[in-house]
Structure formats: structure tokens, C-alpha cells
Amino acid sequence: MSVVSAHEAPAPAITLGGVIRAVGFIGLGAIGVTVGLSEVLARAPADTIDFGPPLIAPSIHFPLGTDVLGRDMLSETLHALAVTVTNAGLAAIVVVVAGGLAGFIAARLPYRIGFVLRGIAGILGAIPALLLAILFIGLASRGLAPLAAGLAVAPLGFTRAFDRARALGQSRHAEFARATGISPGALLRRDLTYEFRDSFLSIAARALAAVTIVLSTVSFLGYGATPPHRDLGLMIAAARDVYFDAWWTAAVPAAALALFILCARLAAGLDEGERA
Amino acid sequence: MWRFGLRRAGRFALGLLGAILMAAVVAAQAAPPGKGGVSHFIGTVLSRLGEFVRFDFGSSAITAASAAQEVAQRLPATLELVAAGALVAALIGIPLGIVLSIGRASRAAAPLIQIVAAAPVFCAALALLWLSVQVLHWDAQLQGAPDLWSALASGHGAAIRDAFRLLALPALTVGAAGAAGVQLALRRAANESRDAPYRRGLRMMGLTPFEVDRLYLVPQVLAGVLANLGEIALSLFSAAAVAEWVFGWPGAAVLFLKSVALHDWSVVALVLFAFAAITLFAEFVGSLGARALAGIEANP
Numbered sequence: 001m002s003v004v005s006a007h008e009a010p011a012p013a014i015t016l017g018g019v020i021r022a023v024g025f026i027g028l029g030a031i032g033v034t035v036g037l038s039e040v041l042a043r044a045p046a047d048t049i050d051f052g053p054p055l056i057a058p059s060i061h062f063p064l065g066t067d068v069l070g071r072d073m074l075s076e077t078l079h080a081l082a083v084t085v086t087n088a089g090l091a092a093i094v095v096v097v098a099g100g101l102a103g104f105i106a107a108r109l110p111y112r113i114g115f116v117l118r119g120i121a122g123i124l125g126a127i128p129a130l131l132l133a134i135l136f137i138g139l140a141s142r143g144l145a146p147l148a149a150g151l152a153v154a155p156l157g158f159t160r161a162f163d164r165a166r167a168l169g170q171s172r173h174a175e176f177a178r179a180t181g182i183s184p185g186a187l188l189r190r191d192l193t194y195e196f197r198d199s200f201l202s203i204a205a206r207a208l209a210a211v212t213i214v215l216s217t218v219s220f221l222g223y224g225a226t227p228p229h230r231d232l233g234l235m236i237a238a239a240r241d242v243y244f245d246a247w248w249t250a251a252v253p254a255a256a257l258a259l260f261i262l263c264a265r266l267a268a269g270l271d272e273g274e275r276a
Numbered sequence: 277m278w279r280f281g282l283r284r285a286g287r288f289a290l291g292l293l294g295a296i297l298m299a300a301v302v303a304a305q306a307a308p309p310g311k312g313g314v315s316h317f318i319g320t321v322l323s324r325l326g327e328f329v330r331f332d333f334g335s336s337a338i339t340a341a342s343a344a345q346e347v348a349q350r351l352p353a354t355l356e357l358v359a360a361g362a363l364v365a366a367l368i369g370i371p372l373g374i375v376l377s378i379g380r381a382s383r384a385a386a387p388l389i390q391i392v393a394a395a396p397v398f399c400a401a402l403a404l405l406w407l408s409v410q411v412l413h414w415d416a417q418l419q420g421a422p423d424l425w426s427a428l429a430s431g432h433g434a435a436i437r438d439a440f441r442l443l444a445l446p447a448l449t450v451g452a453a454g455a456a457g458v459q460l461a462l463r464r465a466a467n468e469s470r471d472a473p474y475r476r477g478l479r480m481m482g483l484t485p486f487e488v489d490r491l492y493l494v495p496q497v498l499a500g501v502l503a504n505l506g507e508i509a510l511s512l513f514s515a516a517a518v519a520e521w522v523f524g525w526p527g528a529a530v531l532f533l534k535s536v537a538l539h540d541w542s543v544v545a546l547v548l549f550a551f552a553a554i555t556l557f558a559e560f561v562g563s564l565g566a567r568a569l570a571g572i573e574a575n576p
Binding site: 247 | 290291294295298302305376385386389390391393394395396397398399402403406409410416456457460464506507510511513514517518521529532533536537539544548551552555556559
């Protein structure tokens with residue numbers, strides 16, 4: 001056995017990290033299916049008041065209880081989850097395009113334009129994404145909350161992609177490509193293709209986790225979703241006055257929200273405690 | 277080190293300049309709309325920028341008081357909360373990071389930490405509030421910023437208890453968010469240093485494992501935490517914004533939220549600038565500290 005082959009043992013086909021990521025994607029898939037079928041699974045349309053007596057604890061008739069207006073918590077949580085997932089999906093697309101893709105391309109721009117953009121992203125990244133999202137909503141409108149959340153999270157994705165693209169640009173294959181006369185455009189296309197093939201799902205899942213936290217918090221603070229299209233953040237905010245006596249009014253949407261974020265975090269392969 | 281320090285100082289100064297420019301763009305929203313479109317807007321931004329350089333941050337559209345005065349009244353409360361949160365973050369995050377650096381503990385605790393990390397800050401804040409009311413029988417209406425020093429100086433047990441109750445939940449909420457960052461930075465630095473080749477060499481020179489850890493591993497790990505100081509500060513401020521809202525803490529983040537709702541852009545701009553400046557400063561100080569301790573270069 002040569003020295004090289006002794007040191008380069010083949011990676012195991014199935015790793016713990018791979019299993020955890022697969023669990024995350026399966027969870028996201030299950031949530032996606034649930035959201036797709038939410039209109040069928042929910043026993044009542046969104047915002048149906050007096051579906052049952054107010055503040056009934058979870059029981060056989062009302063598996064997740066009812067809220068202060070007698071709305072079925074199971075139905076409301078399904079509808080709110082659908083709103084949250086849809087908005088988070090839109091915002092994640094914004095992050096992938098304005099963060100991941102733009103950052104990667106910016107790193108290869110001529111005349112150090114990329115460094116100026118990286119500097120701007122760094123300054124925006126020094127402000128909590130939550131406050132940035134609220135600022136964008138304040139400047140535009142609450143209807144554009146997904147776009148605002150996406151733009152608020154994008155600077156972080158931009159700097160990560162920029163640094164990654166810079167590192168790739170200084171790698172051996174890039175030096176070799178330049179020496180053999182391959183154009184910068186062709187090299188960018190090649191790197192972009194491989195980067196997105198290898199890590200697109202991870203980048204998208206990470207973006208999904210980050211924007212879901214921002215969007216739900218924005219709604220909780222009263223700057224996001226508006227009734228009757230309540231999302232999970234707004235549901236939790238609405239339960240603040242009664243949740244000391246009726247814990248399920250806040251615990252049920254909070255559990256759904258945490259589960260969705262957990263699946264996105266696992267799918268992204270984030271380290272324990274790592275910022276999304 | 278001097279060259280590194282100067283480079284970092286230059287980057288910090290550029291960051292501040294960018295933050296001022298961003299604040300000027302936000303503050304320009306306060307100007308009445310005029311004809312001229314983009315050129316009028318750029319003129320307004322430049323005019324605001326000039327005023328900012330002269331330390332004139334405009335006035336609040338709601339109270340007509342100086343924006344600087346409004347923010348100066350609220351910022352100390354936020355800094356108090358962030359400082360208390362940082363203390364909690366260190367108290368929780370450092371032991372947690374050390375425990376999790378041990379392979380088996382990390383594997384056992386990983387699912388639990390992933391679940392905790394998945395809960396947004398406002399959910400954690402509401403859960404703490406619920407526990408304090410249901411388990412500890414605290415008064416949910418007891419909200420606001422405590423005057424801890426006055427309470428301690430008065431020596432009244434009830435006053436001190438109330439002050440600590442007011443502080444405990446917001447500080448725990450902010451601290452829990454910061455602890456995640458602290459433990460992660462510490463764990464990563466410990467993992468990198470643990471397998472470093474110099475450790476074997478030092479042991480062969482006759483140093484005991486404890487001496488190697490004390491003299492070499494501890495500075496490396498501390499440097500790793502300092503290198504992430506900017507990110508930790510960011511998570512603390514982000515959590516402080518939510519904690520202030522949930523616990524009725526009269527800080528700058530709540531002022532920001534109300535000012536955005538009321539389109540009081542001069543105040544919004546100044547709060548944003550203050551937060552960005554503090555985070556950039558933490559990043560600057562952290563990078564210098566990391567370099568001085570162990571030669572680690574954060575965000576090269």
C-alpha cells in the first residue's frame with residue numbers, strides 16, 4: 001500500500017452527518033406535504049371563529065384545543081404553517097439569489113467592485129437581520145415582509161458566498177485554468193455550476209431556517225403577517241394574553257415553528273448552536 | 277502586530293464610515309419629498325451626511341426632541357441588558373463548550389442543543405415567562421428595567437428581590453442566545469487545538485497534559501472566542517430587541533420598533549448606526565485580542 005493510499009482512506013458511504021441531513025430533508029418534505037394538504041386536513045377554514053367553545057383544552061373533539069375566539073387550534077396551526085412555509089420559501093429564494101448567487105458572482109467582478117459590495121454587505125451584516133427586516137418593512141409595506149426578510153438575511157449569505165468564491169478563485173485549478181487561457185467567465189460558470197451542484201440544497205435549507213426565524217419574529221412583533229392570513233409568529237403573539245392559563249394556544253404554534261426550523265437546520269447540516 | 281492592528285483599525289474606520297452613510301440614507305427618508313427624483317434623494321443624503329459629520333443627528337418627528345437625546349436616554353438600558361446577557365452567555369456558554377468538547381458528551385447532547393437552537397428567541401422568552409409565573413409564582417405584570425444599583429444601595433430585601441426578578445428573565449433570554457455562539461466558538465477552537473501537532477512535541481519535551489492545556493490550549497480557545505466576538509455581539513443585540521419587547525424593557529431596540537412604526541426616521545437611523553458601530557467595535561476588539569493571544573486572524 002502506498003503512502004498516499006494509506007492516508008486517503010475512502011470516505012464511508014453513509015455518515016452520521018449525512019443521515020442527519022437526510023432526516024432534515026425528510027422532515028421538510030413531510031411539512032411540505034402537510035402544507036400542500038392543509039386545506040384538506042384542516043377541519044375549518046382559516047380564521048373560523050366559534051368553531052367550538054373558547055379555550056377548550058386538547059381533547060378528543062379538539063385534539064389541539066381551541067383559542068380565545070373558539071377557533072380550532074389544529075386547523076389554525078395548519079393554515080398558519082402554510083402561510084409561514086410559503087413566505088419563508090419566497091424569502092429563501094431571495095436569500096439564495098441576492099446572497100449566495102450575487103456574492104459568488106461579485107467575488108469575480110473586475111476593478112475591485114466586488115470588494116466594495118462585500119464591504120457594504122459587511123456593514124449591513126453588522127446590524128441584526130431582524131432590525132434590518134423591520135426597517136425594510138417600514139420603508140415598503142407589510143405585504144412585502146418575505147422580500148424584506150430575504151433582503152435582511154442576504155448580506156450574511158453574500159459574505160459567505162463571496163469568501164468561498166475568493167478561496168476557489170485562488171485554488172490550484174483556477175490558477176491552472178488561467179494559465180491555460182480559460183476565460184474568467186468560463187471559470188466562473190464552471191465554479192458556479194459545481195458550487196451549486198454540491199451545496200445548493202444546504203444553502204437553501206440554511207436560508208430557510210434563517211428567514212423563518214426572522215419572519216416569525218417580525219410577525220410576533222406586529223410587523224409581518226396580517227389577519228386573516230395569520231402565520232405562526234402572529235398566532236403566538238395573539239396567545240400572549242391567555243397562554244398563562246391556556247398553554248396550548250402558544251405551545252402548539254411554537255412547537256410547529258420550532259419543528260420546521262429544526263428540520264431546516266438539520267437539512268442544512270448546521271453545527272449545534274450554529275447561526276443559520 | 278502593529279501592521280495587523282493598523283489594518284484592522286482601517287477596516288473598522290471604513291465600516292463606521294459605511295454605517296454613517298447607511299444612517300444618512302435612512303435619515304433622508306425624513307425629508308419632505310421633492311421634485312428631481314434620484315438627484316433630489318442623493319442631495320438629501322449628502323446633506324444628512326454633512327449634518328452627521330457635524331454631530332447633528334436631526335430631531336424626532338414624534339417628540340421634536342433631538343434624536344441623539346432620545347437614543348442617549350434609551351441606549352444605556354439596552355447596553356445594561358446586553359452586558360447582563362453577555363455575563364449569562366459566558367456563564368452558560370463556557371462550561372457548555374468545555375463539556376461539549378469532550379466527544380461523548382457532544383454526541384449525547386447534540387440532539388438537545390439542536391432542538392434548543394431551533395426555538396426562536398421570542399418563543400424562549402415566552403417559555404421563561406410562563407415558567408416564572410407557573411412554577412416560581414412571579415408576577416407577570418412586573419415589567420421594566422430595574423434600578424439594580426439603587427436597590428442594592430437601599431439594602432431593602434424586597435427591592436433587591438424585585439430588581440433581580442426584573443433583570444433575570446430578559447438577561448436569561450439574551451444570555452441563552454449568546455451562549456449558543458460562545459459554546460460553538462469555544463468548541464471549534466478546542467477541537468482545532470486539541471489535535472494540533474505541537475501538543476505531542478510539548479509532551480515529548482516533558483510538559484504534562486495539564487501544563488500543555490494551561491499554557492497553550494487555553495489561550496488558543498480564548499482567542500477562538502474573541503475572534504467571534506462580533507458575531508456573539510450581533511446575536512446578543514438581536515435577542516435584546518426581542519427581550520425588550522416581551523419584558524417591557526425601555527431600551528433602544530423598542531425605541532427602534534416604535535420609531536419604524538411611526539416613520540420617525542431620524543431616530544431609526546441613529547439607533548441603527550449605534551448598533552452597527554457597537555458590533556463593528558466588538559469585531560475590531562475581538563480580532564485584536566485573538567491576534568494578541570494566539571495569532572488567530574478573524575475574517576482575514
